[in-house]
Amino acid sequence: MFVCGNQACGARWELDEVQIRNEGQGPVFRCPQCGARNHVEARTTRDGSTVYRQVPAKAAEKSPEKPAPKPAPKAPKARSKPAPR
Numbered sequence: 139m140f141v142c143g144n145q146a147c148g149a150r151w152e153l154d155e156v157q158i159r160n161e162g163q164g165p166v167f168r169c170p171q172c173g174a175r176n177h178v179e180a181r182t183t184r185d186g187s188t189v190y191r192q193v194p195a196k197a198a199e200k201s202p203e204k205p206a207p208k209p210a211p212k213a214p215k216a217r218s219k220p221a222p223r
């Protein structure tokens with residue numbers, strides 16, 4: 139569940155009630171009631187589905203562009219091309 143970060147609004151929304159879009163600074167949803175932008179974080183679960191978690195407004199403001207130092211996952215060595223017959 140998401141909660142609108144606009145204190146005057148504070149509406150609560152289910153995931154299927156909002157539209158999550160990436161407006162250039164990461165995924166956000168606009169509160170359908172007041173139009174405030176609320177940052178969310180997209181995460182891919184192990185089974186491949188995407189889940190969204192709301193990012194508190196303060197945290198989103200404090201970390202403007204942190205250079206995420208995530209280690210590149212080692213890709214398993216792909217098998218070479220199938221040999222032509």
Ligand SMILES: [Zn+2]
Pocket residue numbers: 142143144147148149169170171172173174
């Ligand atoms: Zn709102």
